[in-house]
Amino acid sequence: MSNQANESQYFDLHTTGIGYLNRIREVKPKGRGVKPFLAVTVAALCGSKEAVEYRYIDCNVVGAEAEKLVRRCIDAVNAEKKVLVSFRIGDCWADPFTYSSGPKQGQHGASLKGRLLYIGWIKVEGEFVYEAKPRDAASAEQQGTDQGNEGDQSAA
Template sequence: MTTQTSTQKNYFNLHTTGIGYLSNIRTVTPKKGDEFLACTIGALIGEAGEGAKAEYRYFDCKVVGEAAIDLVNRAKASVEADKKVLISFVLADLWTDTFTYQKDGKNHKKGDTGVMLKARLIRIKSVKIDGVVKYKNQKK
């Protein structure tokens, strides 16, 4: 008689949910490792409603999972055509990364240190393109 032991790894997960505009969809080829799909999400924060002035928090995301990769790839042409692509999303493993500005800008000078919020885009719950629903996840 043989005894099999199955060990399942447990993880601590940090998930962030929200809605925001999709932009800068690109393929990243790192020096080491496999290439991957990436995008920027301008997440909306603040008061909602007509006349309210929402603010944005930008996340630079690695897109993971077949469903998320497929939906981002399908939205790429609309983003490149400057259409408004609004998504409801779930991000995982939020972290920060520092970088050096390469040129002067409105709020910074060349050589200044900047901070970027980074995460993994693990799920897209819905997609609207120019206000028209193109995808809505049926799972609750």
């Protein structure tokens, strides 16, 4: 009972979907003791197939597996190939800013930010190159419903 009282408790806000990877980069923050991190912009798909819309989410890549997978995609993204992934992004927030140059100079804007936690599968130019293995029966069932019809295909 006392162990439960000492445990930290968190409320998770997760966004799941599919989208294209863009702008994979190593961010080296200024300041002492601040470690560099991997970042990526996910162009998340939403809306109907006939009129797809995109929501761009700038993400810090967290977790060893997610980082390894994003690093595997760097060459394809730099070669302007279409890299489509299923993703889970945590703790999205809006980051307000003011445009400092260009036609919108002085106007206010906002960008969506989050933490890329998980990649379920990766397609490069329509070909499966990675598919996560289910961890247990419950997650396999959930993953199958998240992926829809594409969950039946195996990685290439």
